[in-house]
Amino acid sequence: MCTLEKRDGLFILTITGNDEHRLNPILIDSIRASLHRAKIESESMGPTALITTAHGKFFSNGYDLSWASSDPDPEQAQTRLKFMNKKLRCLVSDLISLPMPTIAAVTGHSSAAGFILALSHDYLVWREVVLKAAKITAGMGVEWGIVDSAHDSAEETVVAAARLGMELVKRNWDGKAYAENRKTVFADVMAALSSDKTVGSYGDIDSNDSNKAVSKL
Numbered sequence: 001m002c003t004l005e006k007r008d009g010l011f012i013l014t015i016t017g018n019d020e021h022r023l024n025p026i027l028i029d030s031i032r033a034s035l036h037r038a039k040i041e042s043e044s045m046g047p048t049a050l051i052t053t054a055h056g057k058f059f060s061n062g063y064d065l066s067w068a069s070s071d072p073d074p075e076q077a078q079t080r081l082k083f084m085n086k087k088l089r090c091l092v093s094d095l096i097s098l099p100m101p102t103i104a105a106v107t108g109h110s111s112a113a114g115f116i117l118a119l120s121h122d123y124l125v126w127r128e129v130v131l132k133a134a135k136i137t138a139g140m141g142v143e144w145g146i147v148d149s150a151h152d153s154a155e156e157t158v159v160a161a162a163r164l165g166m167e168l169v170k171r172n173w174d175g176k177a178y179a180e181n182r183k184t185v186f187a188d189v190m191a192a193l194s195s196d197k198t199v200g201s202y203g204d205i206d207s208n209d210s211n212k213a214v215s216k217l
Contacts, residue, residue, distance in 0.1 A: 001030030002035055010165045011050045011100075018056035022064035022175070023113050028087040028141045035094045042100055047173045048111055049165040050098065052121060053105040053158055060114025063088075093193045095120040096186050099175030101168040105161035107154035123148045125161040 002015045015021045068080035104121035124147045151157040
């Protein structure tokens, strides 16, 4: 699903495998677990930053709709879709609340919910070709202020993200203050997430609908 490693004072979260990294409850929970681990371990570290990247040609190609539609019961299929929405909201909340700068090193295609995942980071570093399927290049994203920098290869993208991460670490951030400032900037987003009773901290027990959704995994 994903791995988390510490490298030169940075956390590197990598979505593993060579598939499309479609977001389903298992993958989202794996990412959230890594974020939770980074949050806990950062408490005994100095200033740090998180880089999220992925193997293969895709950063994330959105929701795993095949997982939702695989249930022959239409009501159950809708429950699964709602469950993925709940999970994604929790993941966005986790990223906004994380006590460190976050960088999405997008080395592959990103669309729909996968694009939301990327946008939930503080900084976006993109491989030049990744958005062409969505009729926008990374270079255009830079011009429009969506993307912080664009690069020619996956390797250059990750290197640029690490370089940015080290620059941020050198600013000697107070992680808790950084998280509070971010939550203030995104107060409207946090209010919307907080108004959804399905959004909670990592490890919270899911609702009955959630149990229904995973009952046939």
